[in-house]
Amino acid sequence: MNQAPATLGLRCQLKQPVALDLHLQIRGFTVLLGVSGAGKTSLLQAIAGLLPARVSPFGDLPVEQRPIGYLPQGYALFPHLRAWENVAFPLPRSARRHTEALALLQRVGLKELAERFPSELSGGQKQRVALARALARKPQLLLLDEPTSALDMATRDEVLDELIQEVHAFGIPLLAVSHDPHLAMLADHMAILREGRIIQEGPPVEVFARPQHQATAHLLGFRNFLSGRIEAQENAILRIAGAGWQLQAESSSALPVGSPVQLTWRAEDLFLEEKSGLPCPNRLLVRVRAGRAEGLSTRIYLEGPAPLEMLLSRQQAEAAQITPGSSLKVCIQPRHLQILVA
Ligand SMILES: Nc1ncnc2c1ncn2[C@@H]1O[C@H](COP(=O)(O)OP(=O)(O)OP(=O)(O)O)[C@@H](O)[C@H]1O
Numbered sequence: 001m002n003q004a005p006a007t008l009g010l011r012c013q014l015k016q017p018v019a020l021d022l023h024l025q026i027r028g029f030t031v032l033l034g035v036s037g038a039g040k041t042s043l044l045q046a047i048a049g050l051l052p053a054r055v056s057p058f059g060d061l062p063v064e065q066r067p068i069g070y071l072p073q074g075y076a077l078f079p080h081l082r083a084w085e086n087v088a089f090p091l092p093r094s095a096r097r098h099t100e101a102l103a104l105l106q107r108v109g110l111k112e113l114a115e116r117f118p119s120e121l122s123g124g125q126k127q128r129v130a131l132a133r134a135l136a137r138k139p140q141l142l143l144l145d146e147p148t149s150a151l152d153m154a155t156r157d158e159v160l161d162e163l164i165q166e167v168h169a170f171g172i173p174l175l176a177v178s179h180d181p182h183l184a185m186l187a188d189h190m191a192i193l194r195e196g197r198i199i200q201e202g203p204p205v206e207v208f209a210r211p212q213h214q215a216t217a218h219l220l221g222f223r224n225f226l227s228g229r230i231e232a233q234e235n236a237i238l239r240i241a242g243a244g245w246q247l248q249a250e251s252s253s254a255l256p257v258g259s260p261v262q263l264t265w266r267a268e269d270l271f272l273e274e275k276s277g278l279p280c281p282n283r284l285l286v287r288v289r290a291g292r293a294e295g296l297s298t299r300i301y302l303e304g305p306a307p308l309e310m311l312l313s314r315q316q317a318e319a320a321q322i323t324p325g326s327s328l329k330v331c332i333q334p335r336h337l338q339i340l341v342a
Contacts, residue, residue, distance in 0.1 A: 028188030040177035069134025124159035144176040249337035267311040269336035280331035
């Protein structure tokens with residue numbers, strides 16, 4: 001992408017069915033992550049004008065005049081209408097309707113399938129028909145509800161890459177809501193919705209590298225959490241301790257000695273001391289509770305200072321002969337520890 005992404009500052013206050021009060025910066029392809037029930041669909045419906053709410057911009061316009069293209073979950077295409085008829089639906093009745101609908105389908109690369117019914121289209125193709133229909137309204141904002149839910153794993157990345165390229169080419173800011181961190185990784189900008197507010201937003205590389213709250217870390221796949229206190233800080237290394245453990249973490253921010261903090265790290269960043277050959281400044285003694293195959297990896301559930309998880313390749317897990325009840329020394333590098341606001 002060469003040009004700067006299209007941006008829009010959004011404000012929404014909603015009371016029912018869920019209380020929301022938020023400011024959100026939409027930059028190009030923006031993904032809002034939240035757990036199930038956080039109010040993601042309600043937010044999109046409020047912006048689109050389908051739920052009564054205080055919204056800016058466009059909040060003073062009736063629903064049909066808002067320059068917003070809304071793709072609900074499942075896309076809500078009319079099953080009895082052909083692809084071009086679905087796209088033509090919002091267009092004014094005129095002799096040019098068919099031609100305009102075909103031109104919109106061409107913009108999303110689907111002109112050849114114009115005569116098909118939705119049941120004859122793949123998940124990704126349905127999404128593009130819905131996108132073409134949304135573009136027919138000449139939107140200044142596109143809203144997408146769970147764009148990955150109707151896509152299979154094999155074609156998901158391809159469909160999303162195309163969608164993101166198209167959105168950039170159209171120069172229209174897009175807000176997608178999801179609970180899928182994979183989608184957020186592809187975004188220009190991301191935000192986290194929790195208890196009706198945005199608790200963190202920024203470029204995905206920053207948010208993934210530095211989650212600030214436990215809820216954000218959990219949504220992004222962090223599964224290990226330990227609560228402790230800062231014992232000392234030397235340069236960029238913090239020494240943090242809890243009941244029976246002490247760990248070193250890298251941190252550029254100065255935190256007072258004695259402050260409570262929470263540490264988090266990914267299951268894939270925990271490793272077995274004796275197998276790695278790596279220096280191990282941070283050791284934890286743990287007991288194996290259970291193991292579970294996860295694709296080509298094995299997730300090991302551990303009891304240590306807190307319940308912990310470690311993700312090993314299947315070969316590593318087999319070579320280590322890890323069995324429930326056995327004790328292990330596991331390690332974590334200081335740079336992989338994230339410090340959360342306790
Ligand atoms: N029509 C409704 N009547 C009553 N409660 C509702 C209605 N729609 C949503 N809710 C409630 O409002 C809250 C937010 O729902 P919403 O669908 O916006 O969440 P979500 O974040 O999109 O969830 P999901 O990821 O599961 O789709 C939930 O607690 C839900 O039960």
